Amino acid sequence: MPADLADATDVRDLLTATRCVLFDFDGPICRLFPRGASASVADELRAVVAKFGAEDLLTAGEQRAIDPHVVLRAVHRARSVRDVAELLDLMEERLTAGEVDAARRAWPTPYADVLIERLAERQVRMAVVTNNAPEAAWCQLGLRGLRGRFAAVHGRTDPGLMKPDPHVVLRALDGLGLAPDDAVMIGDTEADVRAAERAGVRFIGYGRNARKVKGLRDAGASVVITSYLPLVARSWGAAEGTAARGAARSAGAAGP
Numbered sequence: 001m002p003a004d005l006a007d008a009t010d011v012r013d014l015l016t017a018t019r020c021v022l023f024d025f026d027g028p029i030c031r032l033f034p035r036g037a038s039a040s041v042a043d044e045l046r047a048v049v050a051k052f053g054a055e056d057l058l059t060a061g062e063q064r065a066i067d068p069h070v071v072l073r074a075v076h077r078a079r080s081v082r083d084v085a086e087l088l089d090l091m092e093e094r095l096t097a098g099e100v101d102a103a104r105r106a107w108p109t110p111y112a113d114v115l116i117e118r119l120a121e122r123q124v125r126m127a128v129v130t131n132n133a134p135e136a137a138w139c140q141l142g143l144r145g146l147r148g149r150f151a152a153v154h155g156r157t158d159p160g161l162m163k164p165d166p167h168v169v170l171r172a173l174d175g176l177g178l179a180p181d182d183a184v185m186i187g188d189t190e191a192d193v194r195a196a197e198r199a200g201v202r203f204i205g206y207g208r209n210a211r212k213v214k215g216l217r218d219a220g221a222s223v224v225i226t227s228y229l230p231l232v233a234r235s236w237g238a239a240e241g242t243a244a245r246g247a248a249r250s251a252g253a254a255g256p
Helices: 003-016 038-051 060-064 067-081 086-103 112-121 134-143 167-176 190-199 211-220 242-255
Strands: 020-023 125-129 152-154 183-187 201-206
Touching: 003 201, 020 167, 020 190, 038 086, 038 152, 060 067, 067 086, 067 190, 086 134, 086 190, 112 125, 125 134, 125 242, 134 152, 167 190, 190 201, 190 211, 201 211
Parallel strands: 020 125, 020 183, 125 152, 183 201
Antiparallel strands: none
16 A cells, blocks of 8 residues: 555544544645745845844844744744844734735645535534634635634744644643543644644644655654545545535635
């Protein structure tokens, strides 16, 4: 059996037995910044830093990074040696606006909608645990008619508590009144692997390409899938016709 199909079988077993699925947002649910689109938001944050005359807080690598979270974390780390509270507040405001704007154009992850509907049919509880602004996740879920499927979105509240810190995972479990053994987390980064491990939650890696798969494997993820299609290609507590129609809609919404 090919490795990906074997992992898909393991995933189906995990999802069949679980009471709750915690989804990371960017990757497992959508591509928030496809084709390097995050670079413009990172540049905007650096412009804010420059306006405050605080460029020295960023290393050479952070001055070039296309991930806005890298810039935010760098300034947050400096709070012990410099008063950057006002700067951080403005950066958070700009970053949230950039993420919400990106959410309006994000590419839905193929077949994620179908998987979410299947889980809902099985009365599996779901929440989002993300380093992005919760407003961005709610925006994207609303555009896809999925808001009602999720009990909560737990997103960035403090740059120091972003994954790999388990804070958002533990908040989600506490909000749902569940223990770590009751949940499975789906994520696509090393930070997700670490957060799940520290929270004591079982983990499913979603790697859309070889680079992502390698990163997840290297981080210790034992179960990794490259597509949700093997999970939804056959009936899983739903009529075959309904499943097929849902799969077709999801594939059509995925974009290029």
